[in-house]
Amino acid sequence: MEKKVISCAFNIDTACVEAKYADGSMISIDCILVEAEVARNIFESNELEWLVNNVPIEYVNLLLHGDVREYLRNVTEYHPFEN
Numbered sequence: 001m002e003k004k005v006i007s008c009a010f011n012i013d014t015a016c017v018e019a020k021y022a023d024g025s026m027i028s029i030d031c032i033l034v035e036a037e038v039a040r041n042i043f044e045s046n047e048l049e050w051l052v053n054n055v056p057i058e059y060v061n062l063l064l065h066g067d068v069r070e071y072l073r074n075v076t077e078y079h080p081f082e083n
Contacts, residue, residue, distance in 0.1 A: 002065065008056040017052055019060045029063060043079070044072045 008019040016028045031052055039045040051059040062071055 005057050005060060008060055010052050010056050017056050017060055019057070027060075029060065034063060034068075038068045038072065040072075041078075043076050047072060047076050 003021040005019050006022050010017050015032050016030050018028045020026045035045050
């Protein structure tokens, strides 16, 4: 049975997302390690940073129950530099 996240916030001091569940348990996810593991470029890093800063619960649910690489393939917009 999937636990329900009741609160979630990014802690800028630790660079971690901290989530609290309805049963009182908590987890802390190191965002720097996540980016190092799954982001292949600056565009994907930016997408992960946007999620963690704007919708941290969705970020946590994606990491724990989704396919992060597939998500990044589908939503990341690449804007190459023009000369």
